[in-house]
Amino acid sequence: xxxxxxxxxxxxxxxxxxxxxxxxxxxxxxxxxxxxxxxxxxxxxxxxxxxxxxxxxxxxxxxxxxxxxxxxxxxxxxxxxxxxxxxxxxxxxxxxxxxxxxxxxxxxxxxxxxxxxxxxxxxxxxxxxxxxxxxxxxxxxxxxxxxxxxxxxxxxxxxxxxxxxxxxxxxxxxxxxxxxxxxxxxxxxxxxxxxxxxxxxxxxxxxxxxxxxxxxxxxxxxxxxxxxxxxxxxxxxxxxxxxxxxxxxxxxxxxxxxxxxxxxxxxxxxxxxxxxxxx
Numbered sequence: 001x002x003x004x005x006x007x008x009x010x011x012x013x014x015x016x017x018x019x020x021x022x023x024x025x026x027x028x029x030x031x032x033x034x035x036x037x038x039x040x041x042x043x044x045x046x047x048x049x050x051x052x053x054x055x056x057x058x059x060x061x062x063x064x065x066x067x068x069x070x071x072x073x074x075x076x077x078x079x080x081x082x083x084x085x086x087x088x089x090x091x092x093x094x095x096x097x098x099x100x101x102x103x104x105x106x107x108x109x110x111x112x113x114x115x116x117x118x119x120x121x122x123x124x125x126x127x128x129x130x131x132x133x134x135x136x137x138x139x140x141x142x143x144x145x146x147x148x149x150x151x152x153x154x155x156x157x158x159x160x161x162x163x164x165x166x167x168x169x170x171x172x173x174x175x176x177x178x179x180x181x182x183x184x185x186x187x188x189x190x191x192x193x194x195x196x197x198x199x200x201x202x203x204x205x206x207x208x209x210x211x212x213x214x215x216x217x218x219x220x221x222x223x224x225x226x227x228x229x230x231x232x233x234x235x236x237x238x239x240x241x242x243x244x245x246x247x248x249x250x251x252x253x254x255x256x257x258x259x260x261x262x263x264x265x266x267x268x269x270x271x272x273x274x275x276x277x278x279x
Contacts, residue, residue, distance in 0.1 A: 032103040033094045037087075039110040041119045042251060046087045048126065053081040053174065053259075076273070077266040086258055093254035098247065105243045118227070118235055125223040137222045146221060153232055154220050160239045163220070164213040166252045172205050173256040177263030 037043045098106075109115065124130060145151070158164055224232060238244060 029095045029098075029100065029103065030091060032100070032107060033091050033098065036098075036103060036106055036110070036247075037091065037094070039107065039115075039119065040247075041123050042090075043087065044123045044126070046090060047083045049086055049255075050078070050081045050083055052170075054078055073270055073273070076269060077263075080262040080266040086255075086262075089258045089261075090251070090254050093257070094247075094250060097250040097254070102243045102246065105241070106247055109238055109241070109244070114231060114234065115238070118224075118231075121223055121226070125219070134219060134222045137225065138218045141218065141221055150221075150229065153229055153236075154217055154224070157224070157232060157236055157239075158213065158217050158220060160236050162248050162252065164209070164216050166248070167212060167216065168205050168209060169252055169256060170259070172202060173259040175205070177260055 037046075110119070125134065146154075227235075239248075
């Protein structure tokens with residue numbers, strides 16, 4: 001084991017940054033993460049998340065009415081998916097996963113007119129008021145398909161941006177969370193049974209992967225309809241950066257962790273309530 005003299009320890013204490021400096025650096029990191037979440041459109045995605053969770057809960061009610069939550073239980077579970085809570089949790093997660101250099105690079109990348117136009121187009125397309133326009137555009141696209149080069153370009157953008165992969169992953173996390181709720185009264189001591197249930201969920205989402213990818217790619221044709229091939233090639237090049245790929249992965253990973261954590265807390269409250277009523 002290494003040992004230090006009193007003088008060496010004193011020198012280390014004098015050279016070590018103070019807690020105040022660590023606090024300043026942490027605050028600076030969180031401020032940059034907030035800027036990035038806004039600039040990249042991630043903040044807008046989080047704001048819409050409760051709607052997706054509520055839709056998943058309602059879908060579970062329709063597909064499995066015998067094991068569905070009551071309206072009171074659904075309300076309790078849904079209370080754990082406030083957009084502000086998800087936003088704060090993801091901000092904390094990203095603050096630990098992204099260093100200053102990566103944040104500076106990503107913020108600079110988003111601070112140009114093309115990137116701002118791209119993010120605006122992505123945010124606008126996700127609003128309900130554009131739903132009919134998108135459906136009409138996609139319907140026209142089926143009869144008048146784009147050029148082969150444009151199709152390949154959008155397919156490449158889907159892969160680089162991990163669009164389909166992220167949707168599939170988040171769907172799996174939602175389904176795993178709902179499965180935990182629906183089977184909360186069953187014996188969970190059998191790890192092989194739990195693994196089997198998780199495999200069923202993973203396999204079920206893989207079954208719809210091709211169909212989902214097609215839907216996402218068709219919507220991407222609409223989202224980027226006003227951008228030239230050269231502009232999209234520039235976007236793809238930016239998304240291929242190591243910093244961009246890392247940001248996308250940790251953001252998806254963070255959202256998945258937050259979803260499962262929210263379901264876990266919700267499940268614990270539901271079990272407490274059910275046990276209290278049964279007592």
